[in-house]
Amino acid sequence: MNYRRLGRSGLKVSELSFGSWVTYGSQLDTKLARECMAAAWDAGVNFFDNAEVYAGGKSEQIMGAALADLRWPREKYVVSTKFFWGLSDGPNQRNTLNRKYLLHAIEASLLRFGLEYVDLVYCHRPDPNTPIEETVWAMHDMISRGRALYWGTSEWSADEIRAAWDIAERHHLHKPVMEQPEYNLFRRRRVEREYLRLYEDIGLGLTTWSPLASGLLTGKYRDGIPDDSRAALKGYDWLREALTDPARNAAVADLQAVASDLGCTLPQLAIAWCASNPHVSTVITGASKPEQVVENMKAQDVIARIDAGVRERIDALTGKLAR
Ligand code: NDP
Numbered sequence: 593m594n595y596r597r598l599g600r601s602g603l604k605v606s607e608l609s610f611g612s613w614v615t616y617g618s619q620l621d622t623k624l625a626r627e628c629m630a631a632a633w634d635a636g637v638n639f640f641d642n643a644e645v646y647a648g649g650k651s652e653q654i655m656g657a658a659l660a661d662l663r664w665p666r667e668k669y670v671v672s673t674k675f676f677w678g679l680s681d682g683p684n685q686r687n688t689l690n691r692k693y694l695l696h697a698i699e700a701s702l703l704r705f706g707l708e709y710v711d712l713v714y715c716h717r718p719d720p721n722t723p724i725e726e727t728v729w730a731m732h733d734m735i736s737r738g739r740a741l742y743w744g745t746s747e748w749s750a751d752e753i754r755a756a757w758d759i760a761e762r763h764h765l766h767k768p769v770m771e772q773p774e775y776n777l778f779r780r781r782r783v784e785r786e787y788l789r790l791y792e793d794i795g796l797g798l799t800t801w802s803p804l805a806s807g808l809l810t811g812k813y814r815d816g817i818p819d820d821s822r823a824a825l826k827g828y829d830w831l832r833e834a835l836t837d838p839a840r841n842a843a844v845a846d847l848q849a850v851a852s853d854l855g856c857t858l859p860q861l862a863i864a865w866c867a868s869n870p871h872v873s874t875v876i877t878g879a880s881k882p883e884q885v886v887e888n889m890k891a892q893d894v895i896a897r898i899d900a901g902v903r904e905r906i907d908a909l910t911g912k913l914a915r
Contacts, residue, residue: 593608595607596874598797598873600794600795605799605873606874607873608875608888608889609639609641609877612641612651617650617651620880622658625658626658631882635890635892640672641672642655642671642674643716644677644679644697644716645678652705670712673705674714675694676688676717676719678697689719689730690722710740712799713744714743714745715731717747728759728763728765728768731768735766742766743768744768744770744771746772747772750786772799772800775803775875776802776804777910777914778808779914780915787871798873803875805835806823806834811848823835847909847910854894856891859884859887860888863891864894864898865898
């Protein structure tokens, strides 16, 4: 496994990492989560992604329990959480990045994890109802109080990220280091265009999500919805239309030839393609079974094979369908 700097920070993260959205709590109990994390760790993963809102707080509890069982030295792994949506109702508890919510949320999250600090903390979405300056000060204070080491954003616009960075620069506060955007063969614009100037100007790092577009890029949805897949889960009906889209599934079928020529599987090709973008610090993978983790982590051997020629072939098959 290679380790890349998280943007301009000195922190090194494995180029492939492992997250808990959808799976922890609904498909993986603590035992299976521990097995998946152990498989990722054995492959060299040092970053495990989480969020307050995942499974209503249960995902942090499961990861914390798994970490306690695994007994890895705390200095060797990186854990994240994210805040915005909140876990309970109230004017200062939902859909906000105000100071009151954020400084309460981190304490509750650490209790669920059973950790003294998280390494990375994200503002999970932008909040148009809180001044960015208030949020930046709260994130700075979270770090100054020792509750987190680095902070960043998720799905913020380039303008919002730059505004936060400028405020932090002006007041000598801890700056946002990383952004967590969706990035896969069908979702490219933000990473490849919108953020372009930020990589150079402020040294933005990326921890990208959904490299398989929730499983679409594995090819498993070509003939409908398998019973044991994410699209079959209760509460995820909203994903079904995108996952069974005929044009995208036809493109995925065509990608099989590229994967075969590279001697890898479709998931490995799709994950390696994300990691081959030098602006990406780490590709956060997801899995509902330990076997998927083992397969996906082998994508690290495929990254170097994604050369200009391969990229052109992939673009010809998927480029028109990408947003
Ligand atoms: P992917 O797009 O890679 O989808 C992962 C899912 O695809 C798995 O849970 C599994 O679902 C299926 N899958 C994975 N590998 C294989 C395989 N080898 N063969 C067949 N099926 C496979 O990533 P996620 O959408 O899970 O996102 C990854 C992480 O990113 C999350 O865990 C989370 O940490 C983060 N994230 C962050 C967001 C944000 O807003 N910041 C939003 C979303 C995710 P199944 O088996 O059930 O079909």
